[in-house]
Amino acid sequence: MTTSTQLGTSPVRQSKLTRGQRPKWLVPVIGVAAIVAGAALAALVGFSIALWALFAAVIFLVVGPLAVGLIEGSRSGTDSLMTFLVYAAFILAVIPLISVIWTVLVNGIPGLTSNMLFTSMNGVTGFHDNQADAPGSVIGGAYHAIVGTVSITFWATLMSVPVGLLTAIYLVEYSRGGWLGKAITFFVDVMTGIPSIVAGLFAAALFGMIFGPSTRTGFVAAVALTVLMIPTVVKNTEEMLRIVPNELREASYALGVRKWRTILKVVIPTAISGIASGVTLAIARVIGETAPLLVTAGFATAINWNSFSGWMTTLPTFIYYQIMTPTSPTNPDPSLQRAWAAALILIVIVMLLNLVARLIARAFAPKTAGR
Amino acid sequence: MSKRIDVENLNVYYGDFLAVQDVSMNIEPRSVTAFIGPSGCGKSTFLRTLNRMHEVIPGAYAQGKVLLDGDDLYGKGVDPVTVRSMVGMVFQRPNPFPTMSIRDNVLAGVKLNNKRISSKDADDLVESSLRGANLWNEVKDRLDKPGSGLSGGQQQRLCIARAIAVKPDVILMDEPCSALDPISTLAIEDLINEIKTDYTVVIVTHNMQQASRVSDKTAFFNIEGTGKPGRLIEYAPTTDIFNNPQKKDTEDYVSGRFG
Numbered sequence: 001m002t003t004s005t006q007l008g009t010s011p012v013r014q015s016k017l018t019r020g021q022r023p024k025w026l027v028p029v030i031g032v033a034a035i036v037a038g039a040a041l042a043a044l045v046g047f048s049i050a051l052w053a054l055f056a057a058v059i060f061l062v063v064g065p066l067a068v069g070l071i072e073g074s075r076s077g078t079d080s081l082m083t084f085l086v087y088a089a090f091i092l093a094v095i096p097l098i099s100v101i102w103t104v105l106v107n108g109i110p111g112l113t114s115n116m117l118f119t120s121m122n123g124v125t126g127f128h129d130n131q132a133d134a135p136g137s138v139i140g141g142a143y144h145a146i147v148g149t150v151s152i153t154f155w156a157t158l159m160s161v162p163v164g165l166l167t168a169i170y171l172v173e174y175s176r177g178g179w180l181g182k183a184i185t186f187f188v189d190v191m192t193g194i195p196s197i198v199a200g201l202f203a204a205a206l207f208g209m210i211f212g213p214s215t216r217t218g219f220v221a222a223v224a225l226t227v228l229m230i231p232t233v234v235k236n237t238e239e240m241l242r243i244v245p246n247e248l249r250e251a252s253y254a255l256g257v258r259k260w261r262t263i264l265k266v267v268i269p270t271a272i273s274g275i276a277s278g279v280t281l282a283i284a285r286v287i288g289e290t291a292p293l294l295v296t297a298g299f300a301t302a303i304n305w306n307s308f309s310g311w312m313t314t315l316p317t318f319i320y321y322q323i324m325t326p327t328s329p330t331n332p333d334p335s336l337q338r339a340w341a342a343a344l345i346l347i348v349i350v351m352l353l354n355l356v357a358r359l360i361a362r363a364f365a366p367k368t369a370g371r
Numbered sequence: 372m373s374k375r376i377d378v379e380n381l382n383v384y385y386g387d388f389l390a391v392q393d394v395s396m397n398i399e400p401r402s403v404t405a406f407i408g409p410s411g412c413g414k415s416t417f418l419r420t421l422n423r424m425h426e427v428i429p430g431a432y433a434q435g436k437v438l439l440d441g442d443d444l445y446g447k448g449v450d451p452v453t454v455r456s457m458v459g460m461v462f463q464r465p466n467p468f469p470t471m472s473i474r475d476n477v478l479a480g481v482k483l484n485n486k487r488i489s490s491k492d493a494d495d496l497v498e499s500s501l502r503g504a505n506l507w508n509e510v511k512d513r514l515d516k517p518g519s520g521l522s523g524g525q526q527q528r529l530c531i532a533r534a535i536a537v538k539p540d541v542i543l544m545d546e547p548c549s550a551l552d553p554i555s556t557l558a559i560e561d562l563i564n565e566i567k568t569d570y571t572v573v574i575v576t577h578n579m580q581q582a583s584r585v586s587d588k589t590a591f592f593n594i595e596g597t598g599k600p601g602r603l604i605e606y607a608p609t610t611d612i613f614n615n616p617q618k619k620d621t622e623d624y625v626s627g628r629f630g
Contacts, residue, residue: 176429247466251530253427255480255537256456265483269470 022071027080030067034060057088101347108344111138111337117345120144121301126328129335138334140327142342144303145318148218149349151307152297152314153287155222156229161279163226164233171234172241173263191231199227200292207296218307221297221314225286232285236278240271273364280357284350290316315346373400373571374440374457374540376421381435382600383413383420385428391417392600394435396590403563403572405582405609408592408624413601414575417592418543421573422458423451439540456480459539463546465526467518467533474514476529477501480537496536504532505562524555531562535570542566544574548581560585579625583613591621 038056045051061084069077113136124140132138167184175181203224207215244267252262268275298311299321313321322339326332376398383391391413398404406414419425420433423444437444444454467476477497481488488496497514501507506528510521518529527547534542544563548556563572563585576582582589589612591605605612605621616622 245466247462247464248468250424250427250460250462251466251468251533252479252483253452254422254424254455254460254462255483255533256452257480257483258452261483261485266468266470270468 020072022068022076026067026071027064030064031060034063061085061088104340104344104347107337107340109341111341112344113138113141113341115139116141116338116341117146118143120303121327122303124301124327126330129326129328129333130331132331132334138337140334140338142315142318142338142345144300145313145315145342146345147303147305148297148300148312149287149314149316149346151305152218152221152225152293152312153283155219155307156225156286157279157283159222160226160229160233160282164230164279164282165237165275167230167234168237168241169263169268171238173259173267188231188234191227192235194227195291196224196228196289197291197295200224200295202227203292204295216296216298216311217309218297218304218312221293221312222307224292224296225289228286228289228292229282232282233279236282237271237275240274240278241267243274244270269364273361276360276364277357280353280360284353284357287350287353288316288346290320293317294320315342315349318342319346373569375400376541376571376573377436377438377441378421379436379438381417381420381433381437383416383425383433384431386430389600391420391592392602394603396603396606398571398573399588400571401567401569402587403567403574403585405586405589406573406575406592407577407579407582407589408601408604409594410577411597411601412592412594414590414592415545416601418545418573418575419460421541421543422460423454424460426451456537457539458541458543459534459537461527461530461534461542461544461547464550465523465530467521467526467529469517469519471518472515473510473518473521473529476518477532477536479533500532500536501529503535503566504528505558505565506532522555524551524558527551527555527559528562531559531566535566539570541571541573544572546575546577549577556581579613583609589613591616591618591624593620593624 035052035056037059038052038054039047041055041059042048042052061081064084065077065081068080115138119139119141120143121140122144128139167188171181171184175184200221203220204216206223207217207220248266248270249262252266253259257265293314294317297314297317299317300311300313304310304312319339319342322335322342326335328334378394378396378398381391381394382389394417406418408414416425421437421444425431425433433445435445439454439457443449467473468479471479474497475482477500478488478493481493481496498507498511501510506525509525510516510529518526521529527550531542531547548559551559560581563574566572567587574582574585586609588607589609590603591612592601593604594601605616605618607617611617612621613625616625622628
């Protein structure tokens, strides 16, 4: 496969500056050869697609840089080795993502019926599931879980954003490196590392102490999620406030504007796009939490809009219960279908949130339009 | 509108470090005073003590007296915010607020302080301030466009318009032309000559030609070495500083024989 070294001498006069470079087709040819050789090697051991890809990649990563190195010298060889390694790492990182999205799409789309989106599981029993014979005839859906996800996340956001925002403002604008600021930074870092189930137990225990044991409402879950969200919001907002140039603050002070007004009217508007996208990413982070909701919100099959009384279901716990305890133990397929469809809905909601974050970031970004 | 400044035995510190030592000077109203000197000699630091802006830096403080028409800026109970609304400042790099339009930038001093202003008064203030900064004709058709879309020189004049819109008594300029091209520099210098009829102007500059062109009096600051405090060496009418300096250091510096 290294026979291509003699090539590269063409009748057309070559520029002295491009002499000794590999022909353009070299790397693609080695790629194709590696795929063929990989298939052959894999067939020797016992063919499988994973083995084929592995062999092809290894052959390519060894031969490609060697060939380039022989033609262009060791610096170019090292350069192409590193380039190929970076691409390989990128592909490795993307494979799980594409695989997840693909699996969820394939399994989720058949279940994405109007029943799924607009009805709850109230009154749906194993009997109904046993009678369902096609994906479209499955009744019952995740409407109550969507409602639960939206309202619990809403309350969590409502509580964590002001706290996180004000904490970040204190850290950046007021603490001046004092001991309190250092302590807050330390504890925020510690909070980032709290396992989510611990946050759930904390909220459950807190409300258990105040309102009696096993108090489970959407609001308890929202408190648990708040504990998880605050550090993310603080960290994000802090970063965004720190990159606001000091010159803007000084310009405002020099106009005789008070500090809190400067923060409110100059610093925050300048950073708002980054803050908004940070908050949205924090929401996207907690919307998929399962463990803390299991111990705080309970599990419901009916629609409950009231976060302050009664149990609630969110999409992750809905998925969990549909998989672990199918509605009809003898025919779990309808439950599986609902679980996949709910997973798809959750991913779509998170993607929509990311999209909203980008739109917000663009809408609020400082305008630099032309002269 | 214009007030005099008398500085008496001012020492400026950054934490334990004495940055400027024992400066006394009298700045006349309706005049332009230039501060010259090598980098790090404390002229910017001293300028910032004249409107208490240096306090923004953690650990910085000043001892001594700065009298604005007889009132001590560093007296007990004096609010730095009040001081800054009377003593405006223009910075080295143009820094219009990126989130605001040209119009809002000019009105920033009013709007950020939440003062009520009628739309008619606001229009008048925008026009008079921009005319005062020689910028009106260039931007009158695009007042709603962002201020960051202007050229560097226009942005700096916008910052001057923003500073005079709050109607201060004194305007401090910290190397206002060092980021600008010669034409914009000329525009700013013309502007300084015009506004000195209404304001007391104090300007820090590295450009000695600029000091000789725009200023009535010049103060030369120097530093003996790294880690030593900056001192006021000589303070005299500009023509004397450049043609007939009394101190050897001043002569070396203005004739380029420094160091």
